[in-house]
Amino acid sequence: MTLLLKQLFALIRLLNSDTGTNQIAAGVACGLILGFAPMLSLQALLVFVCMFLFRIQIGAALTSAFFFAMLAWLFDPVSHQIGSAILEAEALRPTFTTLYNMPLVPLTRFYNSVVMGAGVVSILLAPLVFFGSKRLIVAYRVKVVERFKSSPFWKLWSGTSFFKWYATYEKLHG
Amino acid sequence: MKNSTDKPVKKQGPIRFEAIVPLAIVVGLIVAYFSLFFDSHLRRGLEYAATQGNGAEVDIATVKTSVFKASVLIAGVQMTDPAQPMQNRVEIGQIRFRMLWDALLRGKVMIDEAVIEDVQVATARQRAGYVLPPEPEQAEGPSATDKMLEQMKQEFSGNVVGDLAAIAAGADPSGQLKVAGSDLKSGAFLDELKKSQDEMEQQWRERIAALPRSEDFNALRTRLSKVQTKDFKDVMQVQASVKELQAIRDEFDALSKPVGEAGGKLGGDMGTLRTSFTDLEKVMREDVQGLQARLKLPSLDAATLSRALFGMDVLGKLQQGKGYMEQARQYMPAKGAKKVAPKQIHKGHDYAFGRPKAYPAFWLRRAAVTSTLPGGKGLSGEILDVATDQALTGKPMQALLKGNFPQQGINGVKAELLVDHRKEVPLERLSFEVGSYALAGRTLVDSDSVKLAFSKADVASGVSGELRGDKVDLRMSSRFGAAAFETSAKTTVVREMMAASLSGLDAVTMDARVSGTWSDLDWKLSSNLGDAMVKGMGRYLQAKMDEAKKRIQAMVDAQIGEQRQRLQARQKEIESQLKDALAKPQAQVDKLRAELDAARKDLDKRKNAVVDSQKKKLKQDAGKLLDKWR
Numbered sequence: 046m047t048l049l050l051k052q053l054f055a056l057i058r059l060l061n062s063d064t065g066t067n068q069i070a071a072g073v074a075c076g077l078i079l080g081f082a083p084m085l086s087l088q089a090l091l092v093f094v095c096m097f098l099f100r101i102q103i104g105a106a107l108t109s110a111f112f113f114a115m116l117a118w119l120f121d122p123v124s125h126q127i128g129s130a131i132l133e134a135e136a137l138r139p140t141f142t143t144l145y146n147m148p149l150v151p152l153t154r155f156y157n158s159v160v161m162g163a164g165v166v167s168i169l170l171a172p173l174v175f176f177g178s179k180r181l182i183v184a185y186r187v188k189v190v191e192r193f194k195s196s197p198f199w200k201l202w203s204g205t206s207f208f209k210w211y212a213t214y215e216k217l218h219g
Numbered sequence: 220m221k222n223s224t225d226k227p228v229k230k231q232g233p234i235r236f237e238a239i240v241p242l243a244i245v246v247g248l249i250v251a252y253f254s255l256f257f258d259s260h261l262r263r264g265l266e267y268a269a270t271q272g273n274g275a276e277v278d279i280a281t282v283k284t285s286v287f288k289a290s291v292l293i294a295g296v297q298m299t300d301p302a303q304p305m306q307n308r309v310e311i312g313q314i315r316f317r318m319l320w321d322a323l324l325r326g327k328v329m330i331d332e333a334v335i336e337d338v339q340v341a342t343a344r345q346r347a348g349y350v351l352p353p354e355p356e357q358a359e360g361p362s363a364t365d366k367m368l369e370q371m372k373q374e375f376s377g378n379v380v381g382d383l384a385a386i387a388a389g390a391d392p393s394g395q396l397k398v399a400g401s402d403l404k405s406g407a408f409l410d411e412l413k414k415s416q417d418e419m420e421q422q423w424r425e426r427i428a429a430l431p432r433s434e435d436f437n438a439l440r441t442r443l444s445k446v447q448t449k450d451f452k453d454v455m456q457v458q459a460s461v462k463e464l465q466a467i468r469d470e471f472d473a474l475s476k477p478v479g480e481a482g483g484k485l486g487g488d489m490g491t492l493r494t495s496f497t498d499l500e501k502v503m504r505e506d507v508q509g510l511q512a513r514l515k516l517p518s519l520d521a522a523t524l525s526r527a528l529f530g531m532d533v534l535g536k537l538q539q540g541k542g543y544m545e546q547a548r549q550y551m552p553a554k555g556a557k558k559v560a561p562k563q564i565h566k567g568h569d570y571a572f573g574r575p576k577a578y579p580a581f582w583l584r585r586a587a588v589t590s591t592l593p594g595g596k597g598l599s600g601e602i603l604d605v606a607t608d609q610a611l612t613g614k615p616m617q618a619l620l621k622g623n624f625p626q627q628g629i630n631g632v633k634a635e636l637l638v639d640h641r642k643e644v645p646l647e648r649l650s651f652e653v654g655s656y657a658l659a660g661r662t663l664v665d666s667d668s669v670k671l672a673f674s675k676a677d678v679a680s681g682v683s684g685e686l687r688g689d690k691v692d693l694r695m696s697s698r699f700g701a702a703a704f705e706t707s708a709k710t711t712v713v714r715e716m717m718a719a720s721l722s723g724l725d726a727v728t729m730d731a732r733v734s735g736t737w738s739d740l741d742w743k744l745s746s747n748l749g750d751a752m753v754k755g756m757g758r759y760l761q762a763k764m765d766e767a768k769k770r771i772q773a774m775v776d777a778q779i780g781e782q783r784q785r786l787q788a789r790q791k792e793i794e795s796q797l798k799d800a801l802a803k804p805q806a807q808v809d810k811l812r813a814e815l816d817a818a819r820k821d822l823d824k825r826k827n828a829v830v831d832s833q834k835k836k837l838k839q840d841a842g843k844l845l846d847k848w849r
Contacts, residue, residue, distance in 0.1 A: 099234060
């Protein structure tokens with residue numbers, strides 16, 4: 046829980062700073078794949094490993110995974126249709142047969158209509174989500190954070206002795 | 220944006236080296252989970268899944284797993300009997316098996332050899348097991364099979380013997396006849412019949428009124444009389460007459476057509492009405508039977524009594540078999556079986572892309588059932604090739620079990636099962652025999668008037684059945700030897716009647732066969748107990764039953780008979796009137812047709828004569844001309 050909270054605070058801090066745009070966007074894209082994949086599956090494990098190994102914002106990934114999991118649940122009937130269409134495609138049958146009988150690959154549960162449909166959709170959407178979130182983060186920083194910082198409330202707040210004390214503390218220990 | 224007082228940000232590479240420690244912690248937590256909690260969670264998961272399959276609580280005492288050996292040990296399995304929650308249907312001492320890692324890495328479960336030890340049936344439970352509520356009806360309503368089985372259940376659970384005993388005790392079933400007979404189906408049928416009769420009469424009267432009138436035929440006759448049929452001077456005159464005659468004939472045909480059609484249709488319509496009266500007889504018979512049922516006046520015949528005594532047993536076995544069949548067909552689908560829509564859309568549908576010699580999703584190649592009961596008794600045998608894809612393994616599932624359950628007094632158990640889903644039409648074949656078991660206190664009849672039960676009996680029974688696609692063929696036979704009965708009745712006459720029925724009967728046999736398709740089953744059930752009861756009860760009941768039946772018949776006749784006669788008389792009257800009304804134009808048609816035929820014949824004769832004379836004359840003229848030229 047501490048790790049998760051720390052990641053969430055880091056996400057907020059990163060969002061409000063100038064850096065880490067790629068980390069957050071990658072986290073959101075990973076969250077999309079995580080949210081659309083079954084919890085206990087090889088692809089979910091791989092995404093987790095990537096999140097730990099590479100500098101991907103875990104807080105962003107977990108938050109967006111929660112959001113995308115709910116979205117995926119709502120779209121399960123559509124995923125089932127898409128997955129069924131793909132799995133029933135005659136041209137892909139030899140490929141699926143090979144994959145189905147290979148070690149490890151079946152642990153992705155790709156042979157399930159919902160998993161296949163949601164998986165394909167999430168992989169197709171991942172680049173779009175990555176670039177989309179990058180643009181959104183930049184827009185957020187410009188339109189929300191900057192405006193907020195130039196607001197009288199922020200100016201009043203940043204002039205308080207408590208804020209100054211906290212800023213000094215953050216500089217020394219943050 | 221950037222503050223000059225901010226700490227300088229340390230440049231970081233894309234790889235998170237500092238995550239090694241958290242990753243190690245996560246791995247450690249996973250290992251700890253599998254070491255400490257996984258077995259317990261798996262046990263609960265297995266209990267839940269098995270409870271759903273069994274329809275009643277399944278308890279598992281211990282589950283031990285080894286990840287490296289891929290082995291599982293399940294001990295102390297108790298499966299509650301849904302019909303008797305204080306009893307286990309099956310109790311298994313221990314199940315041990317190892318899975319192949321090669322298959323596990325492919326997401327499949329492959330067990331080469333499993334051991335099932337210490338299997339017992341009908342053992343007592345320490346507390347009542349939880350029984351799952353019945354599944355809610357499907358949105359599209361019960362299937363034809365469910366409807367039929369429910370109908371059979373209602374028939375078999377009806378207390379026929381109790382009703383008979385009540386009659387013997389003095390109840391007069393026809394006492395409530397007036398109330399019960401107030402809404403006869405035949406009454407409604409008669410009303411409908413009268414309505415149809417009135418409508419048909421009305422239609423026919425209108426149709427006959429629209430038929431050609433006498434004037435129309437007379438006009439044609441006048442025209443016919445004017446047609447020249449003799450003294451022709453030349454062929455032209457003949458041709459004019461032929462033309463006029465044909466025109467009259469065409470008009471006649473147009474006029475006579477509806478008359479002819481009406482004649483044929485009238486016969487058909489009247490025939491339909493007559494058939495309705497035959498149907499009325501059928502409805503009246505149904506009313507009589509319905510009243511007999513409503514007044515609890517059962518048939519006193521061996522087949523009905525046998526069904527009432529043992530029908531529920533056979534139905535129970537059939538429903539049990541159907542349940543197992545459906546599960547087998549769901550989890551081991553036949554080759555090319557129709558893909559069913561997933562029950563929960565969020566679970567989706569699993570596709571299989573097997574190839575020869577590949578693993579199916581689940582395959583238990585052999586399970587040895589052994590016994591550890593004292594004296595080597597208990598159940599022993601083997602279960603072969605339980606697989607989710609038999610077309611892939613090429614082997615049907617087979618099970619052969621035999622043994623004794625001395626603690627329950629059950630001996631000579633032999634069960635053979637074949638589940639062959641390798642082809643498109645699934646086949647399940649079962650043979651189950653029990654050499655002997657001691658029966659105590661089994662109720663056959665439980666009503667206010669009479670109770671009948673086996674107080675003890677030595678039972679030998681056998682069930683064999685084959686389910687192929689939608690077809691069913693189930694045979695059951697039981698022999699209750701050294702049977703002792705327990706009867707109780709409120710009145711002396713019923714006691715005497717029951718004693719007379721059961722006198723000298725020390726063995727009861729029951730033979731049943733259910734065949735056909737699931738939506739249309741043919742039931743044959745016979746028992747010597749049914750025969751004995753017919754003989755024993757007949758003496759006391761036959762006269763009363765006959766009297767009651769006569770009263771019911773008389774009541775129906777009284778309510779319907781008079782109206783039926785009135786309607787039948789009206790039917791005859793209408794038929795006669797309509798036929799008379801149709802006879803007049805028909806006679807005119809016939810007469811005019813004869814006249815037209817005669818005129819045509821005469822005209823043809825004269826035409827031929829004129830043509831012949833013309834030909835002769837032409838020939839003579841030609842001869843004369845030739846003579847002149849010569």
